[in-house]
Amino acid sequence: MALADARNDSREVALRVVEQWRAAGANVMPMPPRFVFDDESVVIPVSPALGADGTPVPSGGTCTHVALVGPRGLSFRAKLSDASSDPLAPEPAARATSVAGVLELIRCDGSKPVRNFVITSDAGRGTIEMVVAQSRPDLPALATIIPERTGGALPPPPEAGALPPLATPEKRAEAAETRAKREGAGTVTRSVFHAADDGSGEEEVSLAPGCHRVELFAKDPRTDNPARRFRLDVDAEIRDADGDKLLARDRTEAPDARLEACVGRQTRATVVFVGAVPKSDVTATVASWSLPNRLPALWGPIARGKMARAMFTRHIAIPSEDPVFTAQGTSGTTPLPLPVEVGACYVAVVATTHGHPRTLQLRALVGPHDSTDERGAAEETALTSFCVGPKETARIEVTARPSGIGWGLAVYRVKSGVWEAGR
Numbered sequence: 001m002a003l004a005d006a007r008n009d010s011r012e013v014a015l016r017v018v019e020q021w022r023a024a025g026a027n028v029m030p031m032p033p034r035f036v037f038d039d040e041s042v043v044i045p046v047s048p049a050l051g052a053d054g055t056p057v058p059s060g061g062t063c064t065h066v067a068l069v070g071p072r073g074l075s076f077r078a079k080l081s082d083a084s085s086d087p088l089a090p091e092p093a094a095r096a097t098s099v100a101g102v103l104e105l106i107r108c109d110g111s112k113p114v115r116n117f118v119i120t121s122d123a124g125r126g127t128i129e130m131v132v133a134q135s136r137p138d139l140p141a142l143a144t145i146i147p148e149r150t151g152g153a154l155p156p157p158p159e160a161g162a163l164p165p166l167a168t169p170e171k172r173a174e175a176a177e178t179r180a181k182r183e184g185a186g187t188v189t190r191s192v193f194h195a196a197d198d199g200s201g202e203e204e205v206s207l208a209p210g211c212h213r214v215e216l217f218a219k220d221p222r223t224d225n226p227a228r229r230f231r232l233d234v235d236a237e238i239r240d241a242d243g244d245k246l247l248a249r250d251r252t253e254a255p256d257a258r259l260e261a262c263v264g265r266q267t268r269a270t271v272v273f274v275g276a277v278p279k280s281d282v283t284a285t286v287a288s289w290s291l292p293n294r295l296p297a298l299w300g301p302i303a304r305g306k307m308a309r310a311m312f313t314r315h316i317a318i319p320s321e322d323p324v325f326t327a328q329g330t331s332g333t334t335p336l337p338l339p340v341e342v343g344a345c346y347v348a349v350v351a352t353t354h355g356h357p358r359t360l361q362l363r364a365l366v367g368p369h370d371s372t373d374e375r376g377a378a379e380e381t382a383l384t385s386f387c388v389g390p391k392e393t394a395r396i397e398v399t400a401r402p403s404g405i406g407w408g409l410a411v412y413r414v415k416s417g418v419w420e421a422g423r
Contacts, residue, residue, distance in 0.1 A: 010101065013146050014069045014129035020145045021065070026135035033127045034119070036076065037358060039249065041120040043081060046132055064114040065139050066105040067131040072149070074101050075123040081116035097122075102149045104142045122251075125358075166232070166255060169217035169283035176215045180287030185213075188287045195276040202272040203284070204241060209301070210291045211262040211312040214238060214248075217283040218255070218276040231255075234282075236273035262309035264291065264301025294319040296326055299353045299408040306351035307410065310383040316347060317414070325411040327396075328353070331403045338364075338394040338411065345387040345415040350398055352380040355405040362409075363399075367392035387415075 014030065022028050036042060046066075068078055079095035093106040107114055119128060133139060142149075166172070177188045193203045193216070205214070218234050236257035237249040247261040247269060257273060276282050292311070295304045311318070324346075327336050340346065350362045361374040362382035367389065373382040388394055400407055 010069045010071060010127065010129050013102070013149060014067070014131055017067045017069070017131050017142065017145055021131070021133045021135070021139050024135065024139050026065070026133040026139055028131065028133045031130040031132060033129050035125070035127045036070075036074075036119060036121040037125045038121060038123070040125075041118060043116050043118050044130065045116050046114050062136050063106060063108040063134070063138070065133045065135070066114070066117055067133075067142060068098070068103050068105075068119065068128050069131075069146075069149075070098065070101040070128040071124070071126040072101045073124055074098065074121070074126040074128070076103075076119055076121045076128070078103055078105060078117055078119045080105055080107060080114055081118050082112070100149045101126075102142055102146065165222075166220040169219055169281075172217045172256060173215070173283045173285050176217075176285050177287070180213060180285070183287075184289065185287040186210075186290055188285065191284050191286070193271070193273070193282040193284050195273075195278060195280050195282055197278050198274075199276045199278045199280075200272070200274040201276070201282065202270050205238075205269050205271055205286065207261065207263050207267045207269050208288065209263060209265055209305075211260065211289045211308055213285075213287045214259040214261070214271060215285045215287075216257040216271075216273055216276075217285075219280045219282075220255070221277050232275070232277075234273055234275040236271060239270050239272065241268040241270050260309070260313050262291070262305045262312055264304035264308070292318045294322055294412070296323060296408065296410050298326075299328070299351075303351045303353045303408050306379070306381040307349045310349050310351070310379070310381040311347075314383060316383070319347075319412045319414070321413070323410040324413050325409075327409045329398055329400070329407055329409075331355075331400045331405045333397060333399045336396040336398070336409070338396050340388045340394045341413065342388055342390055342392070344413050345385065346394075346411055347383065347385045347414050348396060348409065348411045349383045350381065350407050350409045352400070353406040353408050355400075356380070357400050357402075357405050359399060359401040360405075360407070361397075361399040363397040365395045365397065385414075 018028050018030050034042060075098060077097040083094035096103040096105055105117060173190060180188050193201050195201045216234055216236055218232060220232055232255040233253050234255060234257045235251045236259055238247040238259050238261050240247060248259040250257045250259050291308055295307050297304060325338055348362060348364055357380060360380060360382050362384050364371045364384050364386040366386050371384045371386045373384045398407060398409060
């Protein structure tokens with residue numbers, strides 16, 4: 001019911017925007033809604049505005065407005081596809097971040113028609129209503145049309161302030177290498193990537209079976225121009241060079257990028273980055289850990305890599321024994337009674353063996369308690385831990401959506417005799 005209410009509210013809000021913009025004399029084109037998933041980016045082609053007779057209206061307006069309305073709890077950002085992501089670049093109205101599920105993009109340059117815009121979900125998933133309008137005069141702002149969503153006129157966001165001086169990329173790389181060796185990395189290597197004219201770049205890497213931490217360290221732009229206020233923020237991702245599958249992503253607002261990926265077989269991958277100083281060198285470190293031997297091999301190397309990453313990114317110790325319980329299943333909710341030892345603690349991990357889930361949830365129900373982890377489309381794996389007290393039973397539930405999903409489950413006993421079982 002909550003999802004339906006949020007969707008209906010978004011539709012009602014979008015219709016109000018259409019009515020107000022048409023009343024102001026704009027040529028308005030409501031577009032079909034689009035559902036976005038966690039961490040998904042979609043490119044939306046802009047449909048032409050229609051006149052009263054339903055025929056396309058030539059692009060004679062000097063301003064194009066795009067209104068995006070989603071559920072209140074959905075956090076997303078958008079920009080015109082040809083707009084720069086640099087916060088100091090011109091056209092600040094051509095990119096925006098949602099507030100209470102709403103944002104607006106504006107371009108008033110007739111020489112640069114709006115052909116596409118890009119929506120990126122930062123947190124959550126849901127349906128986004130889209131409205132495009134062309135108009136010569138200024139249109140009412142969304143803050144005046146839907147104040148309950150925008151809070152009326154919003155003050156400008158506070159300045160984050162300047163970053164403290166950064167050490168050189170080489171010094172920051174040395175600190176990362178020392179940290180990785182302290183955490184038990186088997187090998188640590190360093191290389192240099194090269195940024196293009198726009199500060200982006202990509203390099204191929206070869207990943208052996210195991211877990212890998214790739215960190216990128218770019219030059220501080222204030223090194224050559226201390227007066228510049230641009231905040232260094234390098235974002236990056238690793239993709240499988242063969243299937244173009246996303247292995248890891250870092251979109252945090254930090255000067256350095258940190259990517260953690262695990263693979264079950266030798267893998268050629270591509271590291272893609274943005275945000276570096278144009279035409280500069282970017283120092284890269286790669287720290288590697290061996291793949292845990294106790295991970296089940298019956299579901300293949302890809303599933304092993306997913307399970308390894310779930311443990312690696314959550315800093316779970318490598319299992320010293322084989323799993324005490326394994327199972328496999330498909331879409332839907334699958335309950336699994338679990339034989340357990342009273343006074344013991346367990347770690348359960350599930351990973352998809354085929355298909356791409358929108359939801360992958362792992363629940364451990366022990367007595368009156370339950371422990372749940374849901375990662376879904378972002379990682380295709382889930383992990384949870386639990387302990388069993390006296391007179392308690394345990395049950396595992398795996399939920400996978402939509403149809404066509406296969407998964408494998410492994411449960412490890414990590415601690416015995418946590419307390420006296422007879423009390």
